[in-house]
Amino acid sequence: MEADSAEAALPLLEQKPGCDAAILDVMLPGMNGFSLCETIRRTDQKIGIIILSAKGQEQDKIRGLSIGADDYMTKPFSVSELLARVEALCRRVGRSGGGSAADESAPTTLVSGEFVLDENRRVLLKAGRQIELTQVEFQIMELFFHNPGIALVREKILKGVWGENYFGDVKIVDVNIRRLRMKVEDEPSHPTHIMTVWGYGYRWRSKEKPLSCAVLDSSPNRRARITDRKEEKQCAVVLPTAGCGEACS
Numbered sequence: 032m033e034a035d036s037a038e039a040a041l042p043l044l045e046q047k048p049g050c051d052a053a054i055l056d057v058m059l060p061g062m063n064g065f066s067l068c069e070t071i072r073r074t075d076q077k078i079g080i081i082i083l084s085a086k087g088q089e090q091d092k093i094r095g096l097s098i099g100a101d102d103y104m105t106k107p108f109s110v111s112e113l114l115a116r117v118e119a120l121c122r123r124v125g126r127s128g129g130g131s132a133a134d135e136s137a138p139t140t141l142v143s144g145e146f147v148l149d150e151n152r153r154v155l156l157k158a159g160r161q162i163e164l165t166q167v168e169f170q171i172m173e174l175f176f177h178n179p180g181i182a183l184v185r186e187k188i189l190k191g192v193w194g195e196n197y198f199g200d201v202k203i204v205d206v207n208i209r210r211l212r213m214k215v216e217d218e219p220s221h222p223t224h225i226m227t228v229w230g231y232g233y234r235w236r237s238k239e240k241p242l243s244c245a246v247l248d249s250s251p252n253r254r255a256r257i258t259d260r261k262e263e264k265q266c267a268v269v270l271p272t273a274g275c276g277e278a279c280s
Contacts (some may be wrong), residue, residue, distance in 0.1 A: 032050065033074050034173060035060075035092075035224060036059055036060050036061050036062070037055075037061055037062035037064070037066065037067035037070075038061055038062060038065070040053075040067065041067075041070065041071075041258045044071060044075070049075065049078060050078055050079070050239075051078070051079060051120075052078065052079035052080070052081065052120050052199050053071065053078055053079070053080050053081070054081050054083060054113075054117070054258055055067055055080060055081070055082050055083065055100075056082075056083045056084070057082060057083065057084035057085075057086060057095075057111070058084070058085070064082055064083070064084070064095075065082075065094065065095060068080055068082060068095065068105055069087040069098045069099065071099070071256045072099035072165070076163045076164060076165050077153075077165070078103050079102075079120040079121065079123065079166060079167075079253045080099060080100045080101050080102075081100065081101065081102045081103070081104060081113075081116060081117065082095040082100045082103045082104070083104050083106065083108075084103070084104075084105060084106065084115075084260055085106045086105070089202075091103075092105075092200070092202075093202075095201055096206040096207065097206055097208075097209070097210065099165060099168045099210075101120055101123075101134050101165065101166070102120060102193075102199060102203070103203075104116065104199075109166070110258065112198055114184075115196060115198070116197075116198070116199075117196045119193065119196065119197060122194070123166055123167065123170060123192065123193075123194075136213055140157070140214070141153040141173075141176040141177070143176055143179060143235065144224075144237035145157055145158045146215070146224075146237075147218065148172055148176050149182055150164055150173065153166070153169055153208045153254070155172055155215075156164050157167065157215060160227075162214050162215060163214070163216065167192060167193075167207055168207060168210060168211050168214070169260070170191070170192045171188060171192055171204075171208070171211060172211070172215075173208060174188060174191050174192065175188075175225070175233075175235030176233075176235065178234075178235070179236075179237065180234060180235070180236065181234055181276060182228040182231055182232055182233070182234040183232045183233055183234060184231055184232040185231075185232045185233075186201060186232075188204045188232065188233070189201050189203070189204050202234075204233075208225060208233055211225060212225050223236070224236055224237070
């Protein structure tokens with residue numbers, strides 16, 4: 032689909048099934064690309080968004096990523112680079128694709144303190160309340176939940192989320208971490224979960240120190256492996272189908 036203005040694009044983007052990705056030029060007639068990106072993100076956290084712009088200043092890139100874009104490309108660029116980024120973004124979003132049977136039977140629920148990350152439904156819950164995340168934000172949270180308490184260098188986050196062949200700046204990680212803190216932290220300016228490792232990267236810390244992370248499988252009696260990082264021990268618990276309940280409190 033193609034549109035020559037933001038106003039013409041919005042009805043197209045509302046059609047079902049939705050697009051995997053949208054490529055937005057900043058310099059559009061009427062509503063500009065930044066405003067269009069914000070408008071899309073109010074109702075759709077799943078679609079991948081790439082912003083194209085002749086504005087190459089760092090503050091322009093940060094603005095685009097901060098309002099919800101997954102990638103930002105500065106003109107001029109090659110068609111092959113654009114196609115590579117679109118393909119990588121569509122693989123991450125995967126809205127139209129389905130997982131394999133093996134994937135669907137694998138453990139898909141990660142628990143850390145008051146947070147529950149459901150990898151099948153692509154949902155993050157905090158104290159039972161759903162937090163709306165973009166696909167990029169969700170994948171960063173997956174990395175954290177699979178590596179609780181471990182400092183992740185920025186380049187590892189970049190490679191794990193954006194892929195081996197991403198051409199952009201590693202600062203895209205910092206911008207997305209800032210957005211995530213606004214959503215998951217009680218006080219984003221004083222984070223207690225997404226911790227900065229100065230000069231290196233970030234790590235995930237659960238407020239419940241003895242039980243840092245649990246992995247639940249999809250069987251009727253959900254089993255959880257919980258690592259006690261303080262004492263370097265492991266224990267197993269059986270949880271009801273409905274979820275943790277008081278067993279995790």
